[in-house]
Amino acid sequence: MKRRVFAIVTVIGALAFSVSGCATTDSATSDSASDQAGGTGTDFDDGSMGAGSSVSSNAIGDLEVVYFDFDQSNIRSEAAGTLRGNAEAIKQNTTWGQITIQGNTDERGSEEYNLALGERRATAVQRYLVDLGVPSSRLRTVSFGEAKPAVPGHDESAWRYNRRAEFAD
Numbered sequence: 708m709k710r711r712v713f714a715i716v717t718v719i720g721a722l723a724f725s726v727s728g729c730a731t732t733d734s735a736t737s738d739s740a741s742d743q744a745g746g747t748g749t750d751f752d753d754g755s756m757g758a759g760s761s762v763s764s765n766a767i768g769d770l771e772v773v774y775f776d777f778d779q780s781n782i783r784s785e786a787a788g789t790l791r792g793n794a795e796a797i798k799q800n801t802t803w804g805q806i807t808i809q810g811n812t813d814e815r816g817s818e819e820y821n822l823a824l825g826e827r828r829a830t831a832v833q834r835y836l837v838d839l840g841v842p843s844s845r846l847r848t849v850s851f852g853e854a855k856p857a858v859p860g861h862d863e864s865a866w867r868y869n870r871r872a873e874f875a876d
Contacts, residue, residue: 759806767803769796770874772857773832777813777870780827790832793874794839803845808832808876810850811857813866816855825850832872 764858770793773786782790797806810829813822837843858865 733756767800767806767874767876770806772874773872774867775828775870775872777866778816778824780824781859783830790835793837794836794841797836797841797845804874805844806846807874807876808836808846808848809873810852811849811855811869811871811873813869814853814856814861814875815866816853822850822852825852828870 762804771789773789774783775781776783795823797803808829810825810827810832812828813850816824833843833848834841836846840874856865856869857871858868860866
């Protein structure tokens with residue numbers, strides 16, 4: 708099963724010309740795992756990498772990465788401005804065609820759990836963009852779950868950048 712899921716994720720990644728994603732190991736996803744790692748990510752400050760920057764580059768122009776809290780798929784208040792800017796860019800750039808929203812997780816949790824969480828994250832971003840006026844026909848979602856980390860490492864300093872949704876054409 709894991710090989711089949713991995714093969715599907717690999718094919719989707721190749722088709723989407725993915726630049727980055729996330730990886731995980733088989734460990735229990737719980738608040739205690741977060742506590743052992745030094746936090747839940749609620750203190751995340753994506754400004755630490757510089758204004759307008761992201762850990763990985765996007766395949767589509769200036770669309771910015773959206774980050775998530777540990778074990779969450781809800782859109783953070785800090786991401787609202789980012790998504791408004793992304794929505795305007797998508798609406799103005801019709802030559803981009805269909806945009807793929809790639810959901811990613813950090814390395815905690817099982818492969819199956821993280822694929823589902825990545826999909827929930829991508830879907831949440833998709834719904835938010837549609838609510839901002841982006842035609843749903845221009846958006847599709849894919850989950851890389853634990854497959855492609857943006858930042859290597861096994862602590863909160865890496866995990867915070869791996870819990871994300873990215874955009875590709």
